[in-house]
Amino acid sequence: MPELPEVEIRRQYLETSSLHQIIANIDVEDRKLLTTDYTTLVTTLAGRQFISTHRVGKNLFVLTDSPDIIVHMHFGMTGDLEYYHSSLDRPRFARIVFEFTNGFNLGFLCPRKFERVGLIDNIDAFLKRKKIGPDGLAISVEELAERIYQKKAFIKPVLLDQSIVAGLGNWIVDEVLFQACIHPERHANTLTNDQFNQLHNAIWLVLKTAIRYEATYRDFPNSFLIHVREWDDSPYDDVEAHKFCPRCSTRIERTEVGGRTTFFCPKEQQLR
DNA sequence: AGACCTGTTTTGGT
DNA sequence: GACCAAAACAGGTC
Numbered sequence: 295m296p297e298l299p300e301v302e303i304r305r306q307y308l309e310t311s312s313l314h315q316i317i318a319n320i321d322v323e324d325r326k327l328l329t330t331d332y333t334t335l336v337t338t339l340a341g342r343q344f345i346s347t348h349r350v351g352k353n354l355f356v357l358t359d360s361p362d363i364i365v366h367m368h369f370g371m372t373g374d375l376e377y378y379h380s381s382l383d384r385p386r387f388a389r390i391v392f393e394f395t396n397g398f399n400l401g402f403l404c405p406r407k408f409e410r411v412g413l414i415d416n417i418d419a420f421l422k423r424k425k426i427g428p429d430g431l432a433i434s435v436e437e438l439a440e441r442i443y444q445k446k447a448f449i450k451p452v453l454l455d456q457s458i459v460a461g462l463g464n465w466i467v468d469e470v471l472f473q474a475c476i477h478p479e480r481h482a483n484t485l486t487n488d489q490f491n492q493l494h495n496a497i498w499l500v501l502k503t504a505i506r507y508e509a510t511y512r513d514f515p516n517s518f519l520i521h522v523r524e525w526d527d528s529p530y531d532d533v534e535a536h537k538f539c540p541r542c543s544t545r546i547e548r549t550e551v552g553g554r555t556t557f558f559c560p561k562e563q564q565l566r
Numbered sequence: 567a568g569a570c571c572t573g574t575t576t577t578g579g580t
Numbered sequence: 581g582a583c584c585a586a587a588a589c590a591g592g593t594c
Contacts, residue, residue: 405577
């Protein structure tokens with residue numbers, strides 16, 4: 295699921311594959327995926343080239359050779375990028391394709407159509423309008439504490455809220471709370487200073503680890519909770535082994551918090 | 567008013 | 581073949 299680490303990897307991918315090539319056309323299979331009118335998108339971008347990238351949370355911005363023409367990409371839950379040459383190699387679900395004059399293409403893959411692409415003219419204005427908070431890797435402990443401290447809701451939905459801190463999705467929040475030993479239903483305004491520090495460290499650890507392993511979950515350290523998720527292609531034969539806490543061997547609980555599937559260790563992540 | 571919570575959207579994989 | 585997963589936003593409640 296493209297959360298901050300996956301979007302960072304896609305950013306690096308786009309940066310190494312698709313800069314400094316002139317855009318000839320954009321092929322769009324389903325216009326619902328666009329947040330900008332199709333004709334405007336094509337006429338604005340034709341003849342231009344991508345020159346750099348920027349990421350905030352799960353949002354990828356691709357800057358062009360015109361300062362106020364920026365492509366915004368959001369990868370939804372299954373979005374991906376693939377750079378390819380021949381149209382015969384067009385990947386499945388490449389519903390938006392940036393065609394370059396050199397014959398290469400950048401495909402934006404959208405299997406579930408939860409993805410969005412559009413033009414913006416100013417990144418800061420966009421972030422403000424969308425109420426996107428500081429990036430998970432850029433936020434300081436003080437800033438994090440300040441923002442969480444005033445919320446009364448459960449800590450899990452608070453961490454999922456992109457206006458508090460940007461880039462954390464469902465599995466990352468579970469992992470962060472596990473690493474910080476905080477119960478997902480702990481009320482945000484009851485956290486101690488120690489816990490804010492643990493939370494900040496955990497966010498850093500989880501995001502950095504995910505980026506280092508290019509978000510390939512099975513490669514993550516054994517100390518990670520993520521291995522209990524069934525969609526982790528287990529490298530081990532005994533799938534049952536993954537249903538237990540990697541630190542204390544207690545059976546991991548699966549519940550719903552704020553309408554989202556939640557995994558946690560009932561022994562190490564207790565309320566109060 | 568504002569904080570919080572729930573429902574809807576979308577489709578492929580199981 | 582029904583059901584689940586996900587993020588963001590709309591709409592609801594108190």
